[in-house]
Amino acid sequence: MSANRPLAASPASSGIPTRTGLLSKLGIGDEKYPALTGVRALGATVVFFQHFPLREDSHITLNVMGFFFALSGFLIVRIYYQQAELTRKWLAGYFVNRFARIYPVYFLLLTVAVLAQHESRPWVLAANYTLTHALFHKMHLVIEPSWSLTVEECFYFLAPVFMLLVRIRNFFASFLFGCLLLLAALLVSTLGIDFLGTPAFVLTETFFGNFVEFFAGAYVALAVMNLEKKGSVRAAGSKYTLAGLAGTVVLGGAMIGVYRHVPLDTRAVAELVLINNFLLPLPIAVLYWGLIREDTMLSRFLSSKVCGLLARGSYSFYLLHTLIIHYISLPLLTSTNGYRPLYVGVTFVVTWLIAILLFLFYEEPVNILIRKSFRSKIRWTDGASPETRHASRASAASRTGET
Numbered sequence: 022m023s024a025n026r027p028l029a030a031s032p033a034s035s036g037i038p039t040r041t042g043l044l045s046k047l048g049i050g051d052e053k054y055p056a057l058t059g060v061r062a063l064g065a066t067v068v069f070f071q072h073f074p075l076r077e078d079s080h081i082t083l084n085v086m087g088f089f090f091a092l093s094g095f096l097i098v099r100i101y102y103q104q105a106e107l108t109r110k111w112l113a114g115y116f117v118n119r120f121a122r123i124y125p126v127y128f129l130l131l132t133v134a135v136l137a138q139h140e141s142r143p144w145v146l147a148a149n150y151t152l153t154h155a156l157f158h159k160m161h162l163v164i165e166p167s168w169s170l171t172v173e174e175c176f177y178f179l180a181p182v183f184m185l186l187v188r189i190r191n192f193f194a195s196f197l198f199g200c201l202l203l204l205a206a207l208l209v210s211t212l213g214i215d216f217l218g219t220p221a222f223v224l225t226e227t228f229f230g231n232f233v234e235f236f237a238g239a240y241v242a243l244a245v246m247n248l249e250k251k252g253s254v255r256a257a258g259s260k261y262t263l264a265g266l267a268g269t270v271v272l273g274g275a276m277i278g279v280y281r282h283v284p285l286d287t288r289a290v291a292e293l294v295l296i297n298n299f300l301l302p303l304p305i306a307v308l309y310w311g312l313i314r315e316d317t318m319l320s321r322f323l324s325s326k327v328c329g330l331l332a333r334g335s336y337s338f339y340l341l342h343t344l345i346i347h348y349i350s351l352p353l354l355t356s357t358n359g360y361r362p363l364y365v366g367v368t369f370v371v372t373w374l375i376a377i378l379l380f381l382f383y384e385e386p387v388n389i390l391i392r393k394s395f396r397s398k399i400r401w402t403d404g405a406s407p408e409t410r411h412a413s414r415a416s417a418a419s420r421t422g423e424t
Contacts, residue, residue, distance in 0.1 A: 059323025062331035094238030158218020175228035237302035261311030268304025
């Protein structure tokens with residue numbers, strides 16, 4: 022279509038947001054820590070190619086969930102630390118916010134997966150719909166990557182206590198509480214019941230085994246807030262970014278080396294737990310510290326509007342990609358004996374497009390609707406209207422890149 026056709030209305034004149042206007046409306050480019058927002062898009066991309074590699078015999082296993090968990094720890098503490106309190110009103114608002122962000126997309130895609138799999142077992146449905154499924158060993162996960170949502174939800178549930186412990190005592194008192202929870206979970210895992218299953222299950226697939234990753238992000242958030250009180254957080258050079266990258270590359274390479282020796286024996290699992298759960302969080306924290314403070318090529322790339330837009334759709338993409346791979350792409354690839362890289366590439370692009378549309382027309386509108394509905398029902402005692410408070414908090418969440 023010619024751009025010079027006189028009857029063609031421009032996006033602005035027709036009421037359709039321009040590209041710049043749409044990105045601005047979504048807060049893309051206005052985030053307080055844009056490079057960290059971009060990490061979500063990069064991490065989701067890595068997960069996709071782990072599940073659907075370009076060549077069937079070139080599968081490389083690399084656990085990148087630590088990056089997501091550390092990012093969640095950073096964001097929750099950065100957003101809620103100063104206001105956290107164990108009151109009914111505050112906790113209600115906090116959990117409604119978490120529910121609004123996580124559950125609507127999960128509910129929609131889980132229902133699609135349940136119908137596709139003809140799943141009807143009551144205990145499986147109950148566990149998956151309540152997001153408690155990944156607390157039970159050998160429980161069927163209707164959406165495979167959704168185990169990490171249970172990990173996240175456990176952190177959300179405990180985060181107010183962690184933050185209050187930091188405020189009342191210090192960070193290490195809160196960290197010690199996390200250690201005690203891990204020990205308690207490991208004790209439960211020796212009872213021979215499905216709940217928390219086995220020690221290996223606790224250490225690899227639950228919040229208790231992965232809590233250090235969340236605390237790594239939380240520590241960075243606390244350090245950033247301390248710097249912000251004193252002035253600008255910006256720093257010259259790139260030493261933190263480079264050091265963090267070097268550490269993650271070395272430890273990531275070590276994990277790839279261990280994963281190559283399949284099936285994994287007890288020693289291999291122990292090595293992976295040591296690297297992923299207890300060593301990798303340190304360079305991730307250093308990397309995030311560098312991405313926040315330093316102006317580098319990596320931080321500029323992750324801060325780009327493209328990465329920002331992809332990051333907005335990354336949650337939908339994360340849950341959606343295995344459904345498209347298993348129920349559409351792989352069956353088509355097998356039945357047509359097609360060119361695998363082409364199928365992988367098309368699946369990758371199409372999944373991102375669907376995920377972004379899901380974010381624009383379902384995830385974000387429903388998230389806002391739930392939050393506004395809740396806030397319209399509570400009493401406002403400080404003179405601010407529900408609309409004013411909602412706008413203020415939504416803006417703050419957008420600026421920090423809330424997940």
